[in-house]
Amino acid sequence: MATGPATLAPHPSWRRVRTGDTTVAVAQRDALGTTARIAVWPPEHAGPAMTAVDDVLSALDLQASRFRPDSEISWLHRAHGGLFLLSNGLAEAIRVALAAAAWTGGLADPTIGSALISLGYDRDFAAIDPGRPDPPAAPVPAPGWQSVRLDGPLLHLPAGVLLDLGATAKGLGADRAVRAVQAATGNTGGTLVSLGGDIATGGTPPAGGWPVRVADPPGLPAGPSGTAPAQQVRLARGAVATSSVTCREWRRAGRVLHHIVDPRTGLPADGPWQMVSVAAASCADANAAATAAVVAGAGAREWLAGTGLPARLVARDGEVSCLGGWPEGDDEPVDPPVGSRVYCGAGPRGGAR
Amino acid sequence: MDSDREQHDGRVPLPGFGAPAPGDKPAPDRRDGIRHARRMSNWTLAALIAGTGAATVALAHHAFPAATGTATTAAGPAGATAATGTTASPGTHGASGPQVTHSVATTSGSGVTVSTTTHTVNGKTIVTRVRHVPAYHDN
Numbered sequence: 001m002a003t004g005p006a007t008l009a010p011h012p013s014w015r016r017v018r019t020g021d022t023t024v025a026v027a028q029r030d031a032l033g034t035t036a037r038i039a040v041w042p043p044e045h046a047g048p049a050m051t052a053v054d055d056v057l058s059a060l061d062l063q064a065s066r067f068r069p070d071s072e073i074s075w076l077h078r079a080h081g082g083l084f085l086l087s088n089g090l091a092e093a094i095r096v097a098l099a100a101a102a103w104t105g106g107l108a109d110p111t112i113g114s115a116l117i118s119l120g121y122d123r124d125f126a127a128i129d130p131g132r133p134d135p136p137a138a139p140v141p142a143p144g145w146q147s148v149r150l151d152g153p154l155l156h157l158p159a160g161v162l163l164d165l166g167a168t169a170k171g172l173g174a175d176r177a178v179r180a181v182q183a184a185t186g187n188t189g190g191t192l193v194s195l196g197g198d199i200a201t202g203g204t205p206p207a208g209g210w211p212v213r214v215a216d217p218p219g220l221p222a223g224p225s226g227t228a229p230a231q232q233v234r235l236a237r238g239a240v241a242t243s244s245v246t247c248r249e250w251r252r253a254g255r256v257l258h259h260i261v262d263p264r265t266g267l268p269a270d271g272p273w274q275m276v277s278v279a280a281a282s283c284a285d286a287n288a289a290a291t292a293a294v295v296a297g298a299g300a301r302e303w304l305a306g307t308g309l310p311a312r313l314v315a316r317d318g319e320v321s322c323l324g325g326w327p328e329g330d331d332e333p334v335d336p337p338v339g340s341r342v343y344c345g346a347g348p349r350g351g352a353r
Numbered sequence: 354m355d356s357d358r359e360q361h362d363g364r365v366p367l368p369g370f371g372a373p374a375p376g377d378k379p380a381p382d383r384r385d386g387i388r389h390a391r392r393m394s395n396w397t398l399a400a401l402i403a404g405t406g407a408a409t410v411a412l413a414h415h416a417f418p419a420a421t422g423t424a425t426t427a428a429g430p431a432g433a434t435a436a437t438g439t440t441a442s443p444g445t446h447g448a449s450g451p452q453v454t455h456s457v458a459t460t461s462g463s464g465v466t467v468s469t470t471t472h473t474v475n476g477k478t479i480v481t482r483v484r485h486v487p488a489y490h491d492n
Contacts, residue, residue, distance in 0.1 A: 019456065021455050023453060024457060026458075037457075189450075192458060194458040194459075194460070205450050206452065207452050212457070212460055215460075275461075
């Protein structure tokens with residue numbers, strides 16, 4: 001078992017994770033309604049890494065959380081439309097979300113805020129009544145990302161349009177966190193940051209790449225081909241993200257709802273996939289692509305093939321499909337193409353405050 | 354004697370060319386010299402070829418560790434790769450980081466899951482809701 005670095009002690013909110021390797025330090029804490037995890041080498045980087053990630057996550061939460069009344073995006077929503085001068089951080093987050101919407105043809109659309117609220121996802125997930133007997137409100141199709149205009153830090157948000165950056169924000173947060181850690185450690189060593197399973201890497205990876213588990217829900221039946229549902233891959237660069245309809249689900253009037261909404265209908269995506277994992281140059285790309293694939297449903301294979309991104313799709317019956325060079329074996333490398341489509345990382349180093 | 358080797362137009366033939374002059378060294382010595390030079394050239398060429406080949410092999414070994422690792426695994430006993438922790442792969446891209454054998458993170462759908470169970474006790478419906486981070490999630 002790993003002994004772990006002593007530098008973890010000054011950060012009580014982080015918990016050390018023993019993975020069995022002493023060459024890296026791994027720690028995690030609750031953040032953004034889910035779990036944040038970091039892995040760094042050399043292990044002595046753990047202290048500055050945790051501080052850097054804390055800063056990034058605090059800034060992101062204050063910028064883009066629609067569940068915090070004091071967040072910048074909540075302030076926008078309360079204004080009921082208008083022209084706003086945004087902070088660099090929120091401007092970047094919205095820019096990435098709009099770029100993702102354009103790239104995915106609107107499959108990952110940030111204007112689904114009203115749709116999610118009508119379904120009952122109107123507060124932090126932990127506070128949602130998981131089994132209300134009353135049915136949800138009538139579905140609200142997204143007004144469309146084209147209705148939102150962003151010019152530098154200036155945002156024009158039409159009245160009645162509520163933003164939800166869920167398809168890109170966690171990925172962007174992981175990307176920012178990795179950049180911040182690398183900056184804090186003099187761009188030496190290597191860093192992996194996971195926000196709720198959306199994973200970004202930076203610096204020099206371990207030999208062969210970071211070992212990352214790609215897990216499927218427990219009890220998932222093996223597919224018709226008998227494919228094993230769990231896998232470990234090696235990520236030497238870039239990012240990997242997963243979207244699933246089995247997490248963050250709740251019930252209204254006996255109907256199971258989840259947080260991945262089809263912008264066209266305003267209803268939870270009802271396609272053949274229960275989980276899609278995508279590797280890309282940036283975690284924002286991977287996050288958006290995974291969400292878009294779930295929403296695309298039967299068209300997911302074709303859309304993903306057009307992107308050239310490695311992807312792993314798990315159907316509702318457990319059948320696993322690997323596309324774009326995603327390895328079928330265990331402990332094999334997944335090698336995303338170079339070049340992000342939605343996030344150039346051009347914002348202020350360390351997280352675009 | 355030099356005057357004896359002078360031609361009428363002032364040109365002086367190289368040794369071994371033209372009619373042997375009195376006092377010239379015999380032709381077989383010159384042929385031996387040429388043979389010696391050729392032998393040395395052949396050895397030099399062979400050494401160059403061997404050196405280039407060795408350098409090529411060394412560079413290839415350095416640039417494609419995965420290929421070498423695969424060959425080692427194929428030739429060695431089953432499980433040799435896992436036992437030695439050799440995990441080099443084409444995706445390494447010149448990595449020089451440490452060996453890490455255990456998974457450090459899990460990619461999965463984010464957040465919390467809710468399991469709801471319904472029981473009927475004495476005619477009353479009791480709904481139990483349990484929220485938890487999925488077991489397959491980083492936990």
